[in-house]
Amino acid sequence: MLEELYQKIVEKDPAQPEFHQAVQEVLESLEVVLEKHPEYRKAKIVERMVEPERVILFRVPWVDDNGEIHVNRGFRIEMNSAIGPYKGGLRFHPSVNLGILKFLAFEQVLKNALTTIPMGGGKGGCDFDPKGKSDLEVMRFCQSFMSELFRHIGPNTDIPAGDIGVGGREIGFLFGQYKKLRNEWSGVLTGKGLEYGGSLIRPEATGYGAVYFGKEMLKTRGESYQDKICIVSGSGNVAQYTTEKINQLGGKVVTLSDSGGYIYDEEGIDAERLAFVMNLKNVRRGRISEYADKYPNAVYTPVDPELDYNPLWNTKADCAFPSATQNEINAKDAQNLIDRGVYLVSEGANMPTVPDGVNIFIENKILYGPGKAANAGGVATSGLEMAQNSAFTIWTREEVDAKLHNIMINIHAQALAASEAYGDKGNYVLGANAAGFCKVADAMMAQGVV
Numbered sequence: 001m002l003e004e005l006y007q008k009i010v011e012k013d014p015a016q017p018e019f020h021q022a023v024q025e026v027l028e029s030l031e032v033v034l035e036k037h038p039e040y041r042k043a044k045i046v047e048r049m050v051e052p053e054r055v056i057l058f059r060v061p062w063v064d065d066n067g068e069i070h071v072n073r074g075f076r077i078e079m080n081s082a083i084g085p086y087k088g089g090l091r092f093h094p095s096v097n098l099g100i101l102k103f104l105a106f107e108q109v110l111k112n113a114l115t116t117i118p119m120g121g122g123k124g125g126c127d128f129d130p131k132g133k134s135d136l137e138v139m140r141f142c143q144s145f146m147s148e149l150f151r152h153i154g155p156n157t158d159i160p161a162g163d164i165g166v167g168g169r170e171i172g173f174l175f176g177q178y179k180k181l182r183n184e185w186s187g188v189l190t191g192k193g194l195e196y197g198g199s200l201i202r203p204e205a206t207g208y209g210a211v212y213f214g215k216e217m218l219k220t221r222g223e224s225y226q227d228k229i230c231i232v233s234g235s236g237n238v239a240q241y242t243t244e245k246i247n248q249l250g251g252k253v254v255t256l257s258d259s260g261g262y263i264y265d266e267e268g269i270d271a272e273r274l275a276f277v278m279n280l281k282n283v284r285r286g287r288i289s290e291y292a293d294k295y296p297n298a299v300y301t302p303v304d305p306e307l308d309y310n311p312l313w314n315t316k317a318d319c320a321f322p323s324a325t326q327n328e329i330n331a332k333d334a335q336n337l338i339d340r341g342v343y344l345v346s347e348g349a350n351m352p353t354v355p356d357g358v359n360i361f362i363e364n365k366i367l368y369g370p371g372k373a374a375n376a377g378g379v380a381t382s383g384l385e386m387a388q389n390s391a392f393t394i395w396t397r398e399e400v401d402a403k404l405h406n407i408m409i410n411i412h413a414q415a416l417a418a419s420e421a422y423g424d425k426g427n428y429v430l431g432a433n434a435a436g437f438c439k440v441a442d443a444m445m446a447q448g449v450v
Contacts, residue, residue, distance in 0.1 A: 002027045002034070002046070009050060016099025018326060018351070022106050023050055025355055029433035032422045037441070043449075045441045049109065052102065054078040058148040060126055062141040065134055074145050076124035076152055076160075079105035082443035085156055086122030087112055087379060089163030092170065096125045103326070104163075107350055108379070110436030111372040114411045117383035122158055124149070130165050131285075142173035150178050155186040155389070161382045162191040164325065167237065167282075168203070172196075187389025190382035194394075199385035201400040202378075206348055207241030208401070209377015209408050210321055210369070214346035215249065216412035217367040220426070225251035229317040231342075233257045233310075234324035235281050235288050238348040238375070242321045243274050255312050257324065258288040261302035262312040265295060309333050316340045323348035331356035338364050347371035362427060373415050373432035380407045 006027055010020055027046070034041050056076040063069055075098060078086045088108040091101070101123045109121030126145060130138050153160060162171050171191045178188055185197075192198035201208070211225075218224055228251040232239050235256040243253045252268040256277060265273065276294055280286045292300035301311055313320065313333040320342045322328055326349065329337070334357030337345065345361060346369040347353065353361070353370075361368040381404050388394055395403075411432075418438075419431030 002031060005046060005050075013099070013102075016102060018103040019099045019106065021327075021355060022103040022351060025351075025358065025429070026106075026110070026433050026437070029430045030437060032430075033434050033437060036422075037438070039445065040441050043445055045444055048444065049080060049437075049440065050106065052077050052079045052105065053081060055098070056124075056149075056152050057098070060128065060141065060145045060148070062137070062144045064137050072126050072128045072141070074124070074126045074148060075101050076149060076158070077101045077105040077122055078152075078158055079121045079123070080109040080440060081120035082440050082447060083113060084118035084120045086158035087119035087161070087382065088121055088123040089125075089161045090166045090170075090174075091123070091125035091163040092128045092130050092165030093125070094127055094129045096127045100326075101125060104350055107372050109440060110433060111376045112379055113436040113439040114373055114414060114432060115376050115380040115383060115407055116410055117380060117407075119379065119383055122160075123163075124160055125163065125166075128165075130170065135169065138170060139173045142170055143177040146174045146177035147181065150181045153178075153188055155188050155386070159187070159382070159386060160189055161379070164236075167191075168193055187386050190385040192385070197385075197389050199381060199388055199400055200395065200397040201404060202381050202385055203237060204241040204244070205381035205404055206238045206375050206378030207243070207323065208245045209380065209404060210238070210242055210323070210346045210348040210374045211245040211249065212377065212405050212408035213369045213374040213412055214319060214321070214344055214367070216409055217344060217346070217369055217428075220416070221367070225249040225319070228252070228319050229254060230319040230321060231255040231312065231315050231317045232321045232323055232348075233262070233312055233328060233352075234322075234349070235277055236323075238378075239321075239323040240274065240278055240281070242323055242348050243269055243277075244271075246319075246321075247271060247274070251319065254317070255315055256288055256291070257312055259303070260287050260289060261300055263288055263291045263298050263300050264312075264315060265291075265298040267297060309336060313337050314340060317342050319344040319346070321346055321348050322352035324352065325349055326351045327354050329353040329357045331360060333357060334360040338366065343367060345369065346374045348375050350375065358429060362429065365426065367426075368428060370429050370432055372436065373411050373428055376411055377404055377408055380404060
């Protein structure tokens with residue numbers, strides 16, 4: 001029945017491979033769940049959950065610094081609101097299209113359900129590339145984008161956040177335009193600056209959360225991060241704070257990357273070197289290759305498009321944290337990770353491992369935390385930001401970090417318990433999918449056919 005449903009989804013939307021991949025991975029986990037819950041089958045919960053409640057598509061015209069007019073395409077996918085208002089990031093990147101955003105929104109539904117905070121799932125963005133644009137160009141673009149999006153969002157309806165290409169600068173411009181158009185201040189966007197309603201720990205949350213989830217997985221084997229060699233991909237927000245937290249917990253990070261290549265630093269990317277990376281990426285917006293210029297003992301390897309694997313994942317290590325983008329670990333990479341001694345993978349990015357790679361991790365029974373569980377710290381802390389905005393208060397850094405840590409402990413516990421309940425203890429893919437799905441399914445059952 002689920003295979004038949006999957007084929008219908010592919011036939012209906014043939015040009016959305018990322019969405020197909022995300023749905024297939026979840027459907028494979030749900031066979032055993034639906035056997036125990038025939039009521040979900042009868043109510044067509046799966047069929048309803050894979051169809052967005054609403055898809056918004058709009059043009060975004062803007063003017064560059066030379067007076068030239070550009071037109072981009074904006075999206076918002078409001079996927080499921082059964083357990084709360086739509087919640088999920090905005091992505092500004094040339095690769096953005098309907099299929100990618102539907103995959104991200106679908107994943108977000110299950111991820112948000114695991115956080116224990118009442119949030120539905122959504123995602124949005126635009127095929128605009130902020131790289132190389134001036135602050136004024138980014139501002140004009142964001143104002144045009146929000147001039148349409150503002151009609152569809154609100155603090156009790158849909159609360160966007162940042163994602164790839166949407167950081168503090170973009171959130172600020174988007175929030176300013178929303179406030180102007182609505183003539184109100186509300187917690188409609190998360191990831192805001194501290195000066196205007198943001199939460200402490202929000203920038204760190206996704207990276208910290210992935211490390212906390214890995215910490216819980218290691219605990220099941222009586223281990224910790226102490227003296228573990230860790231490889232991290234990416235060099236943006238998630239990768240930076242993943243590295244920071246690993247350092248704090250006694251591990252050593254030896255790699256970071258960007259679209260041009262990766263650096264390997266056998267000495268470890270300590271606090272001083274991480275500060276250099278943060279300045280390089282967040283302020284100067286430079287390339288990771290400059291790290292090797294600054295620290296000559298580090299080795300920079302540019303991307304080789306002829307290779308059918310990523311040499312970063314062929315580095316000897318104990319733990320891996322894919323923190324860049326979707327499908328960055330193929331099957332050969334997954335096998336290389338196993339062969340090079342990695343036995344913990346905690347995903348900071350969304351769906352960074354292809355299905356065949358996921359199967360390799362599961363077959364080898366390594367500690368594998370899929371993104372919808374391991375990287376839920378970001379949206380969880382967005383939920384904490386929403387709570388602070390609703391109460392017009394702000395919590396201390398220690399309070400937010402403690403709440404985030406507890407949420408990740410709870411997500412791990414839910415996923416582990418569900419994996420055991422459905423017959424494969426320690427399979428966090430099954431556990432996360434089953435736990436998230438059942439929570440949303442029960443809410444949909446209670447609310448009728450809507």
